Amino acid sequence: MRIGLSGVGRIGAFHAETLKGLDFVDELVVTDVVVDAARELADRLGVSFAGSVTELLSSDVDGFVIATATPGHAPLLRQAVEAGIPTFCEKPLAGTLAETIELAKVVDASAVPVQVGFQRRFDDGYRRAASAVAGGELGFVHTIRANTHDQAPPPAAYVATSGGLFRDCLVHDFDIVRFVTGREVASVFATGANKGASFFSEAGDVDTAAAVLTLEDGTLVTVTATRYSGAGHDVRLEVMGSDGTLGVGFDDSLAVTSAEAGVSYPGGPRHWSFMERFLPAYRAELQAFAQVARGRAASACTVVDALEAFRVAEACEISRHEMRVVRLDEIDTL
Numbered sequence: 001m002r003i004g005l006s007g008v009g010r011i012g013a014f015h016a017e018t019l020k021g022l023d024f025v026d027e028l029v030v031t032d033v034v035v036d037a038a039r040e041l042a043d044r045l046g047v048s049f050a051g052s053v054t055e056l057l058s059s060d061v062d063g064f065v066i067a068t069a070t071p072g073h074a075p076l077l078r079q080a081v082e083a084g085i086p087t088f089c090e091k092p093l094a095g096t097l098a099e100t101i102e103l104a105k106v107v108d109a110s111a112v113p114v115q116v117g118f119q120r121r122f123d124d125g126y127r128r129a130a131s132a133v134a135g136g137e138l139g140f141v142h143t144i145r146a147n148t149h150d151q152a153p154p155p156a157a158y159v160a161t162s163g164g165l166f167r168d169c170l171v172h173d174f175d176i177v178r179f180v181t182g183r184e185v186a187s188v189f190a191t192g193a194n195k196g197a198s199f200f201s202e203a204g205d206v207d208t209a210a211a212v213l214t215l216e217d218g219t220l221v222t223v224t225a226t227r228y229s230g231a232g233h234d235v236r237l238e239v240m241g242s243d244g245t246l247g248v249g250f251d252d253s254l255a256v257t258s259a260e261a262g263v264s265y266p267g268g269p270r271h272w273s274f275m276e277r278f279l280p281a282y283r284a285e286l287q288a289f290a291q292v293a294r295g296r297a298a299s300a301c302t303v304v305d306a307l308e309a310f311r312v313a314e315a316c317e318i319s320r321h322e323m324r325v326v327r328l329d330e331i332d333t334l
Contacts (some may be wrong), residue, residue, distance in 0.1 A: 002060065004085075005030045022287060031053055065087075081114070104334055108303070115289045146237045170313065183216050210222070
């Protein structure tokens with residue numbers, strides 16, 4: 001397959017390296033608004049280069065990967081859909097709820113397959129948890145705990161355009177809670193705080209956040225996020241049911257030190273970034289996208305899935321600002 005990729009920043013370069021190593025990619029073509037950066041990456045990886053997205057999309061590619069900064073996602077996805085090219089788009093689809101809804105309508109009205117980059121759906125641990133819930137292995141599920149704790153904050157420039165901690169970071173947890181439980185969120189209560197760099201508050205964001213979600217069946221979910229987990233990159237999920245509890249992310253890489261004497265677990269080494277933590281899942285999601293692009297499989301994470309996760313994030317932002325419970329039926333949808 002001939003795959004095009006737009007965006008050669010941190011996640012884009014990472015995806016490019018991953019794609020180059022996958023058997024289904026016969027040729028990879030990269031581009032970026034910073035032309036020299038794209039040319040440099042193409043030279044370093046030994047892949048092809050295109051001077052613009054328009055040039056790339058008109059060059060007979062079989063699939064298109066969008067890995068730009070968030071403001072680039074919506075216009076590029078529209079352009080790819082208009083060109084009829086199967087597309088993989090990193091989350092979020094857009095920076096606002098209104099634009100996300102409009103994009104979902106555009107994609108729904110087309111026959112173009114689109115997969116959104118929520119890589120946790122391809123992680124073995126989360127898939128095992130989803131299977132356990134679906135099969136009734138845990139009895140009735142009553143409580144879920146989820147967290148995404150980054151070891152160190154991203155650059156100030158990234159934070160300014162990210163959409164905030166709920167939309168940029170915890171949106172992964174909102175999506176995976178839906179995936180694991182098969183349930184929708186009914187209401188949220190969220191809060192946040194800043195103790196770190198001033199650029200978070202200057203951007204109207206927080207560096208640490210927490211929320212309580214109530215699912216449609218009454219399951220209670222607590223989610224937390226921080227940009228300052230000095231012990232290591234820490235992403236976990238606990239699913240508690242009447243017949244048992246299952247955890248994801250509790251292997252030897254767990255970024256926690258026990259306060260109990262004589263306890264050596266976890267043995268390490270710890271993860272220091274999301275790319276390291278989810279490398280197998282990133283590979284698996286791009287392999288799945290190849291099947292989607294070939295018409296052999298349906299998208300495992302649709303634009304509607306992305307919209308629903310974004311709606312939860314939107315509700316959390318409203319809750320944080322207004323200090324109240326927000327019901328999801330207050331949030332616009334399709």
